[in-house]
Amino acid sequence: MIDQQGYLIINRDIISQDISDFEYTPKKEYPGHFHVYNELNELDLLKRFFQHIIDIKPHIIVTYNGDSFDIPFVETRAQINGLNMYNEIGFRKDVQDNYLCRPCIHMDAIKWVKRDSYLPVGSHGLKAVTKAKLRYNPIEIDPEDMCRLAVEQPQILSNYSVSDAVATYYLYMKYVHTFIFALCTIIPMRPEEILRKGSGTLCETLLMVQAYHANVIFPNKHEEEQYRYTHDGHLLTTETYVGASVEALESGVFRSDIPCRFKLVPETIQYLIDNIDRTLIQCVEVEEKLELDTITNLQDIKDDILQRLLHLKNVPNRLEKPNIYHLDVGAMYPNIILTNRLQPAAIVDSTICAQCDLNRPNARCQRKMDWIWRGTYxxxxxxxxxxxxxxxxxxxxxxxxxxxxxxxxxxxxxxxxxxxxxxxxxxxxxxxxxxxxxxxxxxxxxxxxxxxxxxxxxxxx
Known part of the structure; x- marks a missing residue:
């Protein structure tokens, strides 16, 4: 389909009769008017398909699982018939097995379904996605009946053939198009990359862009060495670590104007009460670098803090408006850590710390974490x-x-x-x-x- 106008190319070697132009409209908001080309054989069909793309010169071509099935199938059938798909329309497979073209964007809608649709894993087929997102039941035919229908009822098979095109077109226009190109305005990547990259990679890229504009230094992206060996000479294939995890509060976004239920631990509150003097000394002398004697209302502040802590301890189950905005970063942190190797590959030893200009007694930049190296070879x-x-x-x-x-x-x-x-x-x-x-x-x-x-x-x- 091109701008709501559909096209169907018929191979008369398979279909028993010519098909006239027809309409397939599963719902009134999803119209589909199809113009039909009846070709003598598969070679003429492929030539018509390639010539149609050259005549239309589309800016975007949308498929559903086209990287893995549709375009490789067309490429193979073209080779069998003596045609070269790259020479005809410029599509070829890159090193990541994605079919891309220089003058045209290829959007494989299944990538959006897998990453952003929040549909269960077993519901990523086009029929299931159509039912869930477009709210209508598409035509379904048993594969064993297709050859028989091509001879006996070619019009029914033609309707089935265009049903996937209608579903793919309106799924893309309703959900994928605006979403991907809106991300392109804030993430400096091509539409094909934004569609196919993981959410963690997109978060990393956006953070790096914001860090650059804010003049904040961030580590260079870590590049693995091509050959890394174990101590006994075996080639390492992967390296990772276990442990050193990022601790997070309860996942979600908490707003200060919506009451939330909190369950406090009285023992922890009592620990804060017992160590109130040490906490105040740490705050005044170490963090603020002031003399404790210069604080004239220190006792009043201490009493106020103790009163609040006792109130929290006595009523541990509370329904209050939170003061902390917390965004779930559980999926973002591990990707940033792995990509930039913030830990543990960025770990330092005492020798490196001794040479650091910022090394001071009780330096707060040093944090010991428990982790174990894990690799496969x-x-x-x-x-x-x-x-x-x-x-x-x-x-x-x-x-x-x-x-x-x-x-x-x-x-x-x-x-x-x-x-x-x-x-x-x-x-x-x-x-x-x-x-x-x-x-x-x-x-x-x-x-x-x-x-x-x-x-x-x-x-x-």
Whole structure:
């Protein structure tokens, strides 16, 4: 669908008769008028699809699970029919298995459903999401009946085919579009990245932007070394830690104008009462750096504090308006800690502290935390890894390195179409690269995969 106008391309090798233009409107607020193209075979269907995208020149293409199914399926069928999808419409898979295009934004709506819809894990299918978010029951057909319906009742199958397009279009327009592009105004990332990144990464990026504008220093993002080994020569695959957790109060947002129930611990209040003198000395002499004798109303302040503490101790169960605004940061803190390695990778020892200009007796910047390092490693030794690397250096690997096209402003469209007509699939020799010619990310993926296969055979792990 394009701006509420639908299009359907029919493969007459599968469908028994031509389909006329029709309307599929599941609810009056979700209209769907479809123009139908009846093509002779799959090749003509693919050419029509690619040409339609070139003619329309959409700024945004929306799919539902398109990164994992729809676009890879179209790419494979195009290759079988002698077409190259990248040469035709510019879509290709990146290192993170997302299909992106330079002049067009690809929005995979299932990413929003998984991260932001708050639907249970088992309800992420398009049919379930349509029922929950758009409030209507979409058409459902048993997969075993599709081939029979293509011959006997092609109109019913056509209605089913466009039902997913209608659901995806209105789901995106109602929930995803404004949400993602509103985030783009405050987070300096592309729409595809904001849609696909985790909420923790978005929080980190926003905090870093605000820190930059406020002239606040924040650590550089930690980058893992490509090769890290254990003391006995095994390659580490992951490193993390257990412990050193961030302590938080009860999760949620507490407003000062809404009464909340509090349950205090009398023993803790009594501890504060017993140590009131030490607390006052800490506040006056250490924090405020004043002499205790200069405080003329110290006893009055002490009596006032004791009276309030006794009142809290005597009535531990309370219904009061809180004075603390507390936002649940349980999901945000761990991501920031892991990304910037605030702890424990930023941990220091006594040698580093001794060289610090801010090191003072009883320094408050030092905090000891209980944590345990945890890592996973491969059973292969360093020598075995080096043998695998040498073997990879002597091999060639399939790799698509599409040329970047340059268009002048006068005749962009004609040049693009002329290139499409003259393009063909690259030959097997031109489509392979030696290991050192591959991008570093691709080298790492191939090397880790080969190492895993070796460990499964040699170590049964």
């Amino acid at each position: 491969v059973p292969a030794t360093r020598n075995e890894l080096q043998r695998i690397q040498l073997q990879l250096e002597n091999e060639r690997f399939p790799y698509n390195d599409p040329k970047k096209f340059e268009f002048n402003n006068n005749n962009k469209e004609n040049k693009f179409r002329n290139h499409q007509r003259s393009s063909s699939l690259p030959s097997s020799t031109n489509n392979t690269r030696s290991f050192h010619e591959l991008p570093l990310e691709t080298q790492t993926i191939i090397e880790r995969k080969r190492l895993q296969e070796y460990c499964r055979k040699a170590y049964k792990k």
